[in-house]
Amino acid sequence: MAPDTAVRPLAVVLVSGGMDSCVSAAVARRDHELALLHVSYGQRTETRERRAFRDIARHLGVARTLEARLDHLGAIGGSALTDEARDAVEARREGSSIPDTYVPFRNTHLLSVAVSWGEVIGARRIFIGAVEEDGSGYPDCRQEYYEAFNRLLRAGTRPETDLAVVTPLIHLSKAEIVRQGARLGAPFHLTWSCYTESEIACGRCESCRLRLKGFREAGIPDPLPYRT
């Protein structure tokens, strides 16, 4: 059967515009038709991230997209990613094991949109590019969180709904993610990871540093320019 005539299951992929979600989309499209979801929540670089999302969707040839806004996350605050008064470069809050860029319970909001949309359009999988070991240290990026989420998903949707969240990158290092993305032709040149700038990445924030370390360890050049 030729790949273009096979009926493939539908997957919703959460695409922030960063490198992890871009690789997650490249993984998903090996076996699925894609529906790409982007969520803005008042984060500092939301316009730049939305551009990255649209560029990636166009590059992958995916017409089925949804852009959602969660303005209340910005209104609620509590994170250096959404509060102008906080510094997203100095990432760790004194006395806490969790970075100051943690947006309280954020991934549950994002996954809820993916589940509602996925249930309505008949998707079978939700892909999210969460990374545990070499990642951000956020509580909602751990394997344990996703196992709990899938139990909630089964308890909270129609009995006939057959949908589950998968996290293909969760146990990969950043270098392994870069290598896998390169193998699958992920469009890294269209992605955006920086927490603080919106034209040229700063190269200094936690997200830039993790990304640069990944490319360096993979021995693959990062196609993005950096300020420092």
Place this chain on the structure above:
Amino acid sequence: MAPDTAVRPLAVVLVSGGMDSCVSAAVARRDHELALLHVSYGQRTETRERRAFRDIARHLGVARTLEARLDHLGAIGGSALTDEARDAVEARREGSSIPDTYVPFRNTHLLSVAVSWGEVIGARRIFIGAVEEDGSGYPDCRQEYYEAFNRLLRAGTRPETDLAVVTPLIHLSKAEIVRQGARLGAPFHLTWSCYTESEIACGRCESCRLRLKGFREAGIPDPLPYRT
């Protein structure tokens, strides 16, 4: 210690404007300071429900309120509550055990907002007026769903966060909810339950019928007027 000087733990209460959430708020205020959360999601009667929320907050003397909008739930559709093309009175879809007014995974969206807000303001409890036995038949109104949600909450928030969802009405009948509300002085006259109208309740939709049955069985008159 006089009640007005005691330091009481803070609770976020989800208040839709309906009778169950109004009773849930009345239960919560026995032992907690209240923060009231209302979420609009493009449902047919959202303006009327928001008015009920504000009236209830004012009546209870609660100044700490948050109104959030989840417009993507309306955009995603899949429910008679948000799709104009569907009939919210004829509630059950052929071949499904779940009413057509089910909004896919809705309560996870609402609870996510409550958790994010609760984590930032230091709340200890989230009250939601979900009802299982005598309720709507929605999958996300069952005890099992809330147990799964609390496991997710613990996995997805800061380790120092001490927050849990409680469902004081989940095993009550509608008549018991009416009686409890009456005992606690819940302002039923300010609530709104109807799925389909926004000035005088229809008395015919699933939500009106459940409400009217509850008041009838409790032997307490419903203070709202009805069209039929």
